[in-house]
Amino acid sequence: MLLRTAQILCHHQAEADDVSQEALMKAFKSIDQLREGDDARPWLLTILRHVRIDRIRSAGAKHTAVSLDGAEIDPVAHETIPVDDAESWADPQAMMQQFSDAQMIDALQSVPEDIRWTLLLIDVEGLDQQDAADVLGVPLGTVKSRASRGRAMLRQALLPLAKELRMIR
Amino acid sequence: MNTNPNNPNDALDQATSQRLGQLRTMPVEMSRLTRAIQQQIPRPEAVTARQRRWWLRPASAIAASVGLIGCIIVLVIASSAGPVLASAESLAALHQNATLTAMPMGTMSSACDWLASQLPDQPKLPEISTENVPACCVGHIGRKPLGCVVMEVDKMPVTLAIAKAGEFKTAEGASIDRNGVRYGMQSSGGVNIITFARNGHWFALIGSVSAERLMDFAQTLKL
Numbered sequence: 001m002l003l004r005t006a007q008i009l010c011h012h013q014a015e016a017d018d019v020s021q022e023a024l025m026k027a028f029k030s031i032d033q034l035r036e037g038d039d040a041r042p043w044l045l046t047i048l049r050h051v052r053i054d055r056i057r058s059a060g061a062k063h064t065a066v067s068l069d070g071a072e073i074d075p076v077a078h079e080t081i082p083v084d085d086a087e088s089w090a091d092p093q094a095m096m097q098q099f100s101d102a103q104m105i106d107a108l109q110s111v112p113e114d115i116r117w118t119l120l121l122i123d124v125e126g127l128d129q130q131d132a133a134d135v136l137g138v139p140l141g142t143v144k145s146r147a148s149r150g151r152a153m154l155r156q157a158l159l160p161l162a163k164e165l166r167m168i169r
Numbered sequence: 170m171n172t173n174p175n176n177p178n179d180a181l182d183q184a185t186s187q188r189l190g191q192l193r194t195m196p197v198e199m200s201r202l203t204r205a206i207q208q209q210i211p212r213p214e215a216v217t218a219r220q221r222r223w224w225l226r227p228a229s230a231i232a233a234s235v236g237l238i239g240c241i242i243v244l245v246i247a248s249s250a251g252p253v254l255a256s257a258e259s260l261a262a263l264h265q266n267a268t269l270t271a272m273p274m275g276t277m278s279s280a281c282d283w284l285a286s287q288l289p290d291q292p293k294l295p296e297i298s299t300e301n302v303p304a305c306c307v308g309h310i311g312r313k314p315l316g317c318v319v320m321e322v323d324k325m326p327v328t329l330a331i332a333k334a335g336e337f338k339t340a341e342g343a344s345i346d347r348n349g350v351r352y353g354m355q356s357s358g359g360v361n362i363i364t365f366a367r368n369g370h371w372f373a374l375i376g377s378v379s380a381e382r383l384m385d386f387a388q389t390l391k392l
Contacts, residue, residue, distance in 0.1 A: 004197050017202045024202075025209060092184035101195050104188060123189035151185040 002044055005120055008105050009052060009113070019055060023048040042131045045121065049135060088168045089155065095167050099158060107157040115150040122147050252338040253311040255364065255373065257357035263308045263317065264328040264360055264375035271304035271319040280305045284316040291316050292331055292370045296391035310337065322386050327376030329390075334371045339364045347384055354380045368392045 002023060006016035027047050034043055089095060099107075108116055114136070121132035122143070133143045162168050274280035280303050281294045287307050297303070297320065308317040308330060315332040343354045353364040361380045364373045365387060372390075374383040 003199060003202055004192070004195060007197065008192070013198070013201075017205060020202050021205045021209070024206060089181050089184075092181045093187070096184045096188035099188065101192060104192060108189075119189060123186045124192045126190060126193065148182060151182045154185055154189075155181060 001041060001125060002048055005045065005048060005125065006052075008108055008120055008124065009116065011109060019048065019051055022055075023051045026051065039131070041125065042127060042135050045125070045127075046135045049117065088159070088162075090168075095162065098165065098167055099161070103158070103161060107154050107161075110157045111150060111153045115146055115153060118143055118146040119150045119154065123151075252335055253313050255310050255337040255339050257340065257355035257362055259310050260330070260355070260362045260364075260373055260375050261357040261360050263310060263315075263330060263373075264326075264362075265358075267304075267306050267308055267317040267319050267328045267330075268326045271306040271317065273304045277303060280318060284318075288314055288316050290333075292333060294318060294329075294331065297329070298389055313337070322376060323378055323382060325376055325378050327374060327378060327383070327386065330373040330375070332371045334366045334369045337364075337371050337373075345384075348388065350387075352380075352384055352387070356380075363387065 003016065003020045006020045006023075007013065010016040010019060023044065027044055030047075034040060108119060111119070117136060118132060121127045121135055122129060127135070129143050129147070130140055133140045136143065138146075159168070272283070274283060277294075277297060283305050284291070284294060284307075291314070294316065297318065304319045306317050306319070307314050309315070313332070313336055315330050315337070318329045318331075319326055320329070321327065339353045339355065345352050345354060350365050350367060355362040355364070360375055360377050361383060362373060362375045363380055363383045364371070366372070370392070372387070374387055376383065
């Protein structure tokens, strides 16, 4: 779960391995924070998120050209909700199945990191919205709106490919 | 996910969400991560080996050496320094043990030779005029050895113990001076004990005869 999330978050396998390794070592050192009966998934994903943010910040400090926008949540930056071409997606269930896992991941990696995190937690990992809000440290309403906006952004990212594959005209 | 089937965006969202959920079953390559984590976790046998070799570390080795030398010094001082107290009980036990374990010797001369071979650093036996063939053994008080000769005085076994002067001391008690020699007198368990020092030697005579008789016998020893 941790490695899969890291692989979807990061653009390179080596980076995903490093982030997962660091997160697991931190979790190992602070395992006493986890109480009996707690769901370990939100706890682990929170650690992973903090590691990811730290690494992006660290990379940004070394190379000032690297933007921190991906790590820091800036709701204003994503206020523009993409307009779905609903008519284009005539049979969304069937059409979605046409995309490979790799194409879905590529599309996910094209959306901003805070949106990507939301889709990863709610749709990929199946966390409930409150747990996702806790992991991300944002209100429940923010998670709901990001999830809806994120799915629309994902479809926007998939549209060119769908046209290329002649799934839509 | 709550959806409204009449809302085309809800249907799109549901389809998108379901497709994303399928990524949960995507196979993940874990070998590199597994190797990296295994390298970071200390192996139990490595820790054990390190613990086994703790004394090889310089500071630990020095501390251990100092501790060991200190222990040896304390033991040596405790075992060798100062005279050992020869209590009445220990002398009575020495006599009882000697009468049971002493080896009979053919002559007084052979008794002297045997004790000299066993305790070369201890004084030689004095000339003893006995009524019978003596027996010899090496006795101990505390950790210190001393030569013992068992003989008969008035048909009763008497033990003569001999050591260097200053190696043993007797408890404060009754004493008597006779012919320029001070005899300490003790008794324990039905045996009388006299102790005295002459010519740099320490002697004890122990037996179930009177202290007077033991002192008389002591007078016959030719040092």
